[in-house]
């Protein structure tokens with residue numbers, strides 16, 4: 001079936017905004033579901049995009065919002081639990097409910113965002129819940145054409161990864177770094193968006209699970225050093241051992257803004273590195289971070305840093321969260 005209308009859950013977020021813009025530019029009709037319509041304000045001007053308020057925790061509301069879509073892309077994910085938004089609810093139960101509603105409505109195409117190293121026996125609750133979400137979707141493979149993406153850390157102008165380290169380097173005299181030897185393979189947000197948009201109507205990608213990583217693997221220490229080099233601010237990096245990494249994360253959990261939790265540290269016990277390069281069928285050549293990160297870190301304004309802190313605290317920013 002030809003896909004014309006795509007419903008995106010989590011389309012107002014960092015990755016979602018790039019995907020929605022690309023879907024719009026490609027000519028799809030896009031419906032973005034958001035808890036607060038204002039969170040998608042930055043998407044209002046896109047000609048083929050409609051941002052709709054929907055409580056995705058309410059099955060009836062979700063069903064009504066998905067009605068009429070030819071395909072669904074589910075990007076909803078959280079790094080920290082808060083109130084009813086638990087890992088279990090958002091990463092396991094929600095994907096299962098989305099798939100069930102797709103099946104009931106006859107929406108055959110479903111794209112789901114998981115994370116690299118997600119599995120039911122991973123070391124962190126985040127990765128376990130993402131793994132359970134993937135497993136839940138496998139029950140629907142006979143009725144739905146599902147594709148799952150498992151990216152490493154994603155970078156781009158509004159990322160929370162490089163921007164966080166840039167702020168630490170700007171304002172702290174020393175960087176005490178948890179898990180300095182953990183490995184990452186950062187991938188550009190626009191490359192992730194291209195993979196997903198290219199996949200939408202490619203039947204070869206049905207029932208497949210794709211790991212996504214950039215062209216180079218770095219340790220966390222190397223990435224922080226890269227940020228320092230870009231900003232021209234050299235700070236001593238003190239690598240913390242596992243016990244101190246957990247102690248630092250515990251202390252950070254007590255802050256009003258969740259920058260890092262013990263569960264995040266546990267996720268770093270597994271290297272966030274792919275088994276192979278991006279699959280040829282996705283038709284994307286990964287962009288090196290050196291080509292992009294300097295531009296947006298050097299040009300970051302104090303306002304953008306403030307916006308990110310408000311976002312981390314769950315406060316609205318210029319119509320975004």
Ligand SMILES: NC(=O)c1ccc[n+]([C@@H]2O[C@H](COP(=O)([O-])OP(=O)(O)OC[C@H]3O[C@@H](n4cnc5c(N)ncnc54)[C@H](OP(=O)(O)O)[C@@H]3O)[C@@H](O)[C@H]2O)c1
Nearest residue numbers: 010012013014015016034035039075076077085115153154
């Ligand atoms: N960024 C990365 O480095 C990275 C790496 C690997 C995997 N991923 C996965 O990629 C996906 C997108 O990540 P992102 O960085 O774009 O995240 P993000 O910027 O935080 O956006 C997450 C989206 O999920 C929605 N959401 C969050 N909490 C929700 C809740 N309690 N109820 C309903 N909706 C909720 C938000 O929608 P509204 O606020 O509009 O309701 C938001 O648009 C996630 O599944 C994430 O796990 C990201």
